[in-house]
Structure formats: C-alpha cells, structure tokens
Amino acid sequence: MDKTFSPADIETRWYEEWEAKNYFAPGAGEESYCIPIPPPNVTGTLHMGHGFQQAIMDALIRYNRMKGRSTLWQVGTDHAGIATQMLVERQLEAKGVSRHDLGRDQFIDKVWEWKEESGGSITQQLRRLGASVDWSRERFTMDPELSEAVKEVFVRLYDEGLIYRGQRLVNWDPKIHTAISDLEVVQEEEAGSLWHLRYPIAGSEETVTVATTRPETMLGDTAVAVNPADERYAHLIGKTILLPLTNREIPIIADDYVDAEFGSGCVKITPAHDFNDYAMGERHQLPVINILTADAHLNDDVPEPFRGMDRYEGRQAVVEAMDALGLLEKVEDHRLKVPRGDRSGVVIEPWLTLQWYVDAKKLAGPAIEAVESGAIEFVPKQWENTYFAWMRDIQDWCISRQLWWGHRIPAWYDTEGNVYVGKDEAAIRSKHGLPDKFALTQDDDVLDTWFSSALWTFSTLGWPEETEELAKFHPASVLVTGFDIIFFWVARMIMMSLHLKREVPFKQVYVHGLVRDGEGQKMSKSKGNVLDPIDLIDGIDLETLVNKRTSSMMQPQQAAKIEKATRKQFPDGIPGYGTDALRYTFYSLASTGRDIKFDLGRMEGFRNFCNKLWNAARYVLMNTEGFDPAAPSQRSEADEWILSRLQTKMTETASSIEQYRFDHAAQTLYDFVWNEYCDWYLELSKPVLWDDTSPNELRQGTLRTLLEVLETILRLMHPLMPFITEEIWQNVAPRLGISGDTIMLAQWPEADHKLINNEAEAEMEWLKSVIVAVRTIRSESNIPPAEELALILGNTVAADTARVARHTQALAKLAKVASITIAESGEEQPPTLSALAGTIEVMVPIAGVIDVDKELARLAKELDRLTAERGRLAGKLSNDNFVARAPADVVDKERAKLADIETSISSVTGQKSKMEELR
C-alpha cells in the first residue's frame, strides 16, 4: 500500500467490479428494504444537492444491505417535459429548424435520439458517487410500462370522476405556450409602477380613480368595484362607467373583497386576466373579455390602434392614450410580486383556456389521514405541518400541458366535440361501439411530468401488474428528499398511491436540507457559485473552473464578476479530494437544519481523515504480516479497553444511522478512529510489539486486536465511505481468515455487550491522564520531547501502585519516562514541576534552570480555577433547597466533585509554596 491514499486509483476500479458482479441487486433476505430514487431530470447534470441526497440514500442502502435485508434502491430518471422539449428545440433552432417544420412525430423521434445519446450523463455521474443502485431495474418515466401505468391511472380517475376537463383561468406561459401548475410559478418581488387612472361616470361629470399595476388590462375591464361599506362611493353603486378607449359601459359593483384602505378604494375588474377578478366576475355574473393571444399580444377584441401589440407595448400605448385624454392622474413607483414561469422565466399570464384537472380535494383527505395516523412519518417531524397546511388548502391540479414531449392525454374527440377517454382508440371504439369511419381525434396535449412521477413508487415495480417486486418492495421503506418538493412530488405520490394501491407509497419521508455555498447563498449558475461534485472528487484547475462558471452566461458583465470571485476563492483551483471525502463531508453536515453550508475546509479535513485511516491500516498490515489467527493469544488491558470502546461505537453508529443522524454517525467514527484507535491504541501497541521481551501470547493478543478492531471499523464505515473501506478490507480481512468477495456484502457488525469492560476503560483513562499530565509539564516548561524524565506520583492509593506496575512500558514509551517513584504521603519531595491527573499529583524533579515566575503564575492560575470551582460547588451544596430537592445522585456527584477539588487545591497549594522557596 502506498504511503498516501490516492482515491482516484481505487474508486472506478471497485465500482466497476461491484456493478459487474451485480452486488447492487436485491439479495435474499426475509425482510425487505427499499428506497425509490427521486428520479433526476433526464436533461440534468449532477449538482451538490444530488450529491448530498445520493450520499444519504447510499448510506441507508448499504447499511441495510449489510444488515442482511433484501435491499432495493430503485433508480431511474424522469422525462422532464418542458425542459427536454426546450433543450431539443434549441438544438434544432441552431440548425434553423423549428419543431413545427418537423411535425409532432418526427420531433418526438428527435427527442428520443437526444435521450439515447445524452440522456445518461447524470446516471454516469451517480456511479462516481458510489451509488449502489440496482442498474438492472433502471426506469424512465416514458418507458412503455410506465406509460401504460400513466394511461391506466388517467382512465381510472376519469371514470371515477376525479379527472375532468374545464375552462378556467390557468397560469399561461406565453413563451412556451403551455399552461403550468401553481407550483411551477415563482413569485418574486420586483420594481414596478402603480398607475392611477380616472374613469368617467356615465351621465355625470364625476370620475372615479382606479389604481392598477397593469394598465393595458383596462381594455378588458368589465366592472369597477368598491367596498359596500365605503361611504365615499356608496352613491355610485349601481351606476356605470364609460370605459375610456373602448366605448363600453361597465357597472360599478360592491364587493367585500375590495380593501377601502388601499389606493383609491376603487378597483378595476378584468375577469379574463386576473384570478381574483375572475372570482369576482363569477360572483357578479360579469362578462369575461379576453384581450390576449397565446403569446401575450393584444388580440382583435381591443380597439383597433392597440391590436397586435405586445403586452408591454400595449401598456405604454394605453398609458399614453389615457394621458392624452387627461385621464392619467399619476404614476407611482410600486413594488409588486411578479409571477414568472420557473422554466421560461417570462411573466405568466392568467389566461382562459380549456384544460384537464385532477380533483385534488377528494384525493387529499386520505393523504392527510395517512400522515395524521402515523402510517407515514416525516423526519424531522415539523415538516408534517408544512404538508398539512398545503394539503388542507389544496387546489385542483392542472395536469394538461400544451407540449409534444410527454404522455399524450388518452382522450379522443368526435367532430361534435364529445370526449371519449380510454387507453387507446381501439378500446374506445369497441367500448362505445363506434365504427372505424366515425372520426376520432386524440387530444393534442400531454400530461404534466409530475403526473407520471407521482406513480413512481409503484409504476417502477410493474403496476398495474401484481408483480412479485411490487408485493415485496411496496410500500418503500423511506423516501429521501428535499423540502422543496414536498408539494410537487411527495404529496402527489401519497395521494396517488393511497387511491390506486390502497396503501402508502413509503413509511417514512426523510427531509434533508438544501446545499448552499460557504456564504449560505443558494448555488446557481447565474450567481456563478456552483460546485460540481465531480470536480471536488477529481479536482479542477483554475482556468477550467473559471471557464466552466462563466461560459454561456446571459450577461457578460456578470461573467467578469464571477471570474474575479472564483480566482479569489480558489487561487490554485481545487485539488481532488476523492468520493469518500466528499461523502463524509456531506454526512458531517447532515444535521436537522434546513441549510447546509458547504465548507471546503471541512472537506479537506475528511480527506486527511481518509489518509489517517489508510496509514493506520498500513501500520497494522506492516505488523501483522504472517499473523496466525489460530495462535494462542491473551488480551492486555489496552486490548480490552479498545474492544470495549468499539462496542459502544457500534451501538452509537447504528442508532445514529437509523435516526438519520449521519452527522452523529460520522462524528462518532471520526472520533473513535482518530482519537482513540490511532492516537492511543496504536501507540499503546508499540511498546508491546517493539519489546523483544513481551510474552508471545500478549503480542499475539495485540496483533489480533489491531486487526479485529480495524476490520470492524471498516465495516462500520463502509456505508459512509465505500471505496477506501473496500480497498483496505480486501487486505485486512484475509489476515483474520475472513473470506468474502466484498465488504459490501459482509455482515454489519453487532455489538457484543460481554466485551464492554468498565474496569479496563477506567484503567486506560487513568493511564491517559497520567501521560497527558507529564506531556503538559514537558510542554509548558519547554523540556525537549526526547529528554527522559524521572516521574514521581503523589497522593496515590494502592490501586495506583498496581496500575503503575502494569503500565511501566507504556509510560516509558508514551511519556518518555525513565523511572517512576510513588511518593509516600508526607514524604518531603525535591522541588518539582507538577500537574494533576485526576486527584493524582504528577511530578517531575526540576532539572537545570527553570523559569520560577512562569511556573508560579501557572500554579496561581490553576489555583484560581480550582478555588472558583470550589466556591461554586460549596455554594450549591450549602443551599438547603438544592440538597433537599435535587435527586440524591446529583447531590452525591457534586459532593464527590467538591472532595476532589479540595484534594487538588491542597496539592497545588503545596507545589506553590515549594516553588516560592526557590525564588
């Protein structure tokens, strides 16, 4: 094994072997365990959020697989209707071809071509993360089987009256020319204006003023509304307005919706272009006048001069026309929430169209109940509130999209516009007895991608067929996801599964935080602060990174800024840290918060940790060459101590993983490996192994323990760091006579409570504290590390003497001590430097010149600390209330502490007065 750990050499090699040998497929096992992957968008590339999420799922999967469960990690991608269609259209545009030139069927062929060529990049990237997904079961939402499931669901829900077609206002994306759901609209506050327009009242000189952020919509106004309680306008209710520019007369109506305090207290009502106005229009039976085309130009229902104008040209033209009439009162700056399509980025228009809807309210009831009853459990639990809040106020779900790429809606129309829903045309004809010559045309629209994703947990397992996999792996054990798609996906899966399968889709939902950059900013391409997980694994030089972050930027100005920031943050690029270090960093950050600030410094620390583990393994392997597992052996106190500690760590690790506290699991193992196994146990093994006079059985016991503890550590860490653990395990396991092709399928280590040894732990704590005390003296008095010391121990009891005898070797080696003397109580000592190990006084005779004042200052500080502590404890214990009310064991603990402090104070005081004599 090399002196430093090089991840690049081993990762690809092991992944290929695991995949080739099909270790990822579910094995035998009574219990089953299943995680459905949140299917990444087929056009997507791996980002930090994916990296984090896959790391968590892989840890759970590997842990459960090692526990002997039949474990399925269902993998696949979704077809991302809008994103994919846009991407392929853009490629065609580059060649000067539009999708309309090609026609629907040919265009879809092109999309499939693209998918075959480039659609797999994210799945390749998943492999780099070590994700042990079952590739043999990979699914795509547009696969024939999954499409069949989609049709089945649509037909069933339609037949049950849960899917219907209706004309109403939708969120219309004028760039992509499709409806989108409420969830796909992002509302951001932007700067705008509030125009105050005067509307003349019919048969009067009077005008009313209305305020609007969208003056062009006045061309579609069909009323003006005031609050019924507003006395200022009470006399106008029932009168009419002569709507300027249009020659239309519209009523003044009263409605509670109007806020008398806002603006002028008068609102123009445009039912065709505003959701609230639409609702009011329904209440008052107002006409609905649509004034926009599909690409948001003014249509022919507006006065001639405005026809054909883009909505923003129209806005300006209307304002100018009103101003010319003297009807523009004023214009104010105004901040408002502007709705934009999350894919196109353009401003969404509420637009009247015919669309398909799912009656979500009926499906929501059981879905709420499933979480209330605990059949589905969110972790952390607080997310249930978010879920409930949304579900209890759920709106019908618009599922039709005016796209070509996706599942085409299985509905057909005859020439009279009657609707027939069925799996295909033949089925419809036979069901309704329609002859072949009776013309039927299929609906042009496709379904929302989330409609097929909502079926993911069971459609991937073969539903509607009752397959073995479905019986075994549904409901899934847990869904691992970010809180940002609780509504999009989680809620819809729950509704669909409960309705169609009559069971929950998964038993738990683990909701993790979102990965942000070191400053807590969301990582986004436009901010130029994205990190590619693959670059963190392999490393990337500065120029490539700058190029990557600034290429295909919308604004070149932004690019310069990003370049500067990138050069400043990564002057030398990013070194490759390897997958294991990246994953460990993710785990260490996976606490309960909702933001995960990714810190490169921590990642470097975990790279170092990999190296530490690697070198500890090298040490063990170097010393255990030719080790005979069958040879007689005897364990030392140190051996028993490390084994005892190990048992505790096994229990802690497993319980942390089961509670989704990967940060705790990572911390536990890091601490054990570095601060106990490496810092102490490996060091303690040296005196045994390097001393030729050590009894052979003791030496054998040490070698065995070195190997056994290491081998167990590797299995404990494997779910978190799959590659390095496999590589080392392949070398270590055979030394113990353990056979097995891969650590992946080795058994998860279970703690043996018989190996918990409190005496050994106490004894090693004692030894460590004495060694640390000597080291402290050495360090604080600048005694060279190599100088051997004569050690005197004061304030000891008989047990200490026995312990000293047992650990002479270790003390000699680890504290560089040449001799050890136990001081009799009351015995006069030469001047010494001292430190406390518990209540034991650890002393080293002063050799040569020392800085007496410095030593006195140190002792004084120590004494201050002890005295303050004594004061605190004495105060507490003299409080009758405390002694009377606090539990007895707490009081006893405080008393014992006080007694120890008293002892320490007297030894430090003694040391101090001796030191003063030297002055």
Add this chain to the structure above:
RNA sequence: AGGACCAUAGCUCAGUUGGUUAGAGCGCUACCUUGACAUGGUAGAGGUCGCCAGUUCGAAUCUGGCUGGUCCUACCA
C-alpha cells in the same frame, strides 16, 4: 398577512427527557522530520450560549417578549 426555522469559539457546526469544567473540525500559538501518517505528532489559547423577563434548588436546553437572519404559503388592485 399567516406560518416555520435559525442565532453556541474567528469560521462551519454538534449539544438526547433541564444537573459537563459547554464540545468537534478548520483556523490560530508554541514545540517536534520518534521506525503508519507533516494530508502528521504534542501541548495550548479562544465562548456572559443574540437580548430581556419568567418558571425552577438549578436554564445553552422550558415559557413569554424583543432584535437580527433565512425560508415557505397566500396576496391588495
């Protein structure tokens, strides 16, 4: 507008049902190329747990209020 979450060392974060001397990593200081590892070792420094009240023998932890920050949902023209 309603709701959620967060505030602990210079930085990134842990801290179970109230009882520790409030912890870790990085960074910092001093010393050290000792036969696994300088991606290392040893020893340190560093915190009034955002602020104010309250409950309690006892509060980083529980309650209320305030300040600062993040996010979600809804939306007023």
